[in-house]
Structures are given as C-alpha cells and as structure tokens.
Amino acid sequence: MPTSRSYGDACGIARALDVVGERWALLVVRELLLGPQRFSDLRRALPGASSNLVADRLRELEGRGVIHRRKLTPPASSWVYDLTPWGRELEPVVLALGNWGVRVPLPSTPTTLSATSVLLFLRSAGRPAPTAPPTSYRIELDERVWTVRAAAGQVQVEPGEPSRADASLRADPQTFNALLDDPSALDAAVSDGSVVAAGDLAALRRLLRSVTVAG
Template identity: 70%
Template sequence: MPTSRTYGDACAIARALDVVGERWALLVVRELLLGPQRFSDLRRALPGVSSNMLTDRLRELESHGVVRQRRLPPPAASTVYDLTASGRELEPIVLALGGWGLRVPLPPAPVHLSATSVLLFLRGSRHPSPQAPPATYRFELDNRVWTVRTRDGQVHVEAGEPADPDAGLRTDPSTLNSLLDGSISLATARTTGAVVVSGDDAALRRLLETRAGDRRSGARVGA
C-alpha cells in the first residue's frame, strides 16, 4: 500500500522528501523526464522494483501532484504516466543529484542502465555547433524508439519515431554509454556487431563525438 510516512519536520527540504524521498520515487521521475511511459515501460526500465512497489510509488506521486495518468488517443489507446508541471520542476534537481553521484563508485556487477538514463547523458554531454545544420536521428534502445534532434547548439530527445531521420543507431544502453564516454569507438562497435547504423555515418559521428566540455548530465555512468 502507498505510504503516508512523514519526517514531521517543517523544513522545506524535509517536506519535499516526504513527497519524493521514498525508495524508487526519484527514479520514476527520472524515467518520465523524456516523456510519458506505460507501466510496462517503467517496469522494464526499473527491473529491481516489484510491480506492487511501482504501483505504490506511482499512486503516491499521483496523490502529491507529481505524476498523472492519461489515455493516449487511438491507435495507441494505452494508459501512460506523465509528469505534471510540478513534477517537471524536479528535472534540474534530479540531474544535479546525478552530477553529484558521479563521485560515488558503481555498485557491484551486474548493474542496470536504462535507456532514459543514457539518453539524458547524451542530451547533457553533447554540444553541437550552433552553426551546424539541424539534424534528426532515430535511436533504438531496448526495443524502444527515440527521436534525437540537434538544433541551435542543443540536443533534444523524445520518445517515438522521427519523421525523416538523417541517421539511425540501434544498440543497447550500455554500448551507447560507452560510445558517449569514449571507451569504445563507433567503428569498433560496428565491427563487433554491438551497433547497427543507418543513414549518414558522418552525421552520427558528429553527434556522438561532439563533447560539451565540462557539462554533465545526471545520467552518465562511465568514468
């Protein structure tokens, strides 16, 4: 059942933790930062949480106005969870927490990395030239498709099929993370079969290899 525990502390930090401090709550928020997801999507992205626990967290976050349910129109016609405007305000907090967490050692193997997590790393760590022409990419990770767009020096990521991608990449989140942190090259990943590339190779390399200096998202797991 959802909890109603409280710190009983008047400090605004404690009151915020009354809302999002339960186990898995902030990871649910993280998974919704790039758009709505179905319950099954969240379960796949958070394999360590039970269905009952995830249901409780979602109910709690809904009751506090952080998350909402909505029905997608046909042909999808499925129920998804999405962040409210109030929940969206947690984004810089979650990403800052991830930046702080980079100094914390990785847990013992095996470890899980969700598609959303590595795409947040992509969005925060890439800094295309503002003069570069806009580009659209199709990324397929864990059997889900994402649209990545670059425009005016920014990277934008959202769930769903792009209309007319310049290039595409199909891989798993861990391999994409390794490409982004530079521990493997795109050429090596292609040789080993870890990635499948389509479209404009040069455009894809520009996206993967253009770093943003010291800017970091909360999602990076590599060294």
C-alpha cells in the same frame, strides 16, 4: 504497499522528501523526464524494483500530484504515466542530483542503465558545433524509439519516431553509453553486431563526439 510516512519537519527539504523521498520515487520521476511511459516501460527501466513496488510509488506520486495517469489518443490508446506541471519542476533537481552523483563510486554489484538515463546524459552533455547543420537521428534503445535532434549547439530528445532521420542507431543502453564515452569504437561495434547504424554515419559520429563531460 503505499506509505504515508513523514519526517514531521517543517523545513521545505523535509517536506519535499515526504513526497519524493521513498526508495525508487525519484527514479520513477527520472524515467518520465523525457515523456510519458507505460507501466511496462517503467518496469523494464527499473528491473531492481518489483511490480508491486513500482505500482506503490506510482500511486503515491499520483496521489501527491507529482504524476498523473492518462490514456493516449487512438490508435495507441495505451494508459501512460506522465509528470504534472508541478512534477516537471523536479527536472533541474533530479539532473543536479545526477551531476552530483557521478562522483560516487559505482556499486560493486552488477548495475543496470536505462535508456532514459543515457539520453538525459546525451541531452545535457551534448554540445554540437553551433555552425553544424541541424541533424535528426532515430535512436532505438531497449526496443523503444527516440527522436534526437542536434541544432544550434544543443541536443533535444523526445520519444517516438522522427518524421525524418539523417542517421539511425540501434543498441542497448550500455553500448550506447560506451560509445558516448568512446566514439572511436563505433566501427568495431557495428562490425561485431552490438550496434546497427544506417544513414549519414559522419553525422552520427558528430553526435557521439559532441558529448563533453565537465571536469
């Protein structure tokens, strides 16, 4: 059930944790950084959390003004959760926490990886050549479609079908993440069926190779 626990500490850090410090709260925020999501999308992205727990976190975050629930316009007409302007201000905090956390060893137990996590990494670490032509991609991960654009040395990501795509790729998040780590594995992944790719494969390779990781 929703919690109203507080640290009872006047420090701004403690007051922030009163709002987003409960288990799974920041991961819900992470999943909304690239756009609104349905409850079912959030459940799929957070398989380690029960439906009731996710629902509790959503109610708490909505009650605190971090997120809001709204209905999409027809023909979708689905109810989705989205960050409020105040909630959106958490983005640099969450991304900085992620950059800090990559030095933490992976858990010994089996891990999950959401599509949003991989795409946030692509957006932050992708450094396409500034002189390369603007390129659009259709990326499908976990049965959700994303538009990825590379232009002017930056990568942009947004949910939904692109109006046009120079190349497309369909995979699970783990496989796509592995390709960002080792772009040379694309041909083998296509051959074994773990990746479906179409269109300008040279442009797709440019996107994968644009990822750089700071040391």
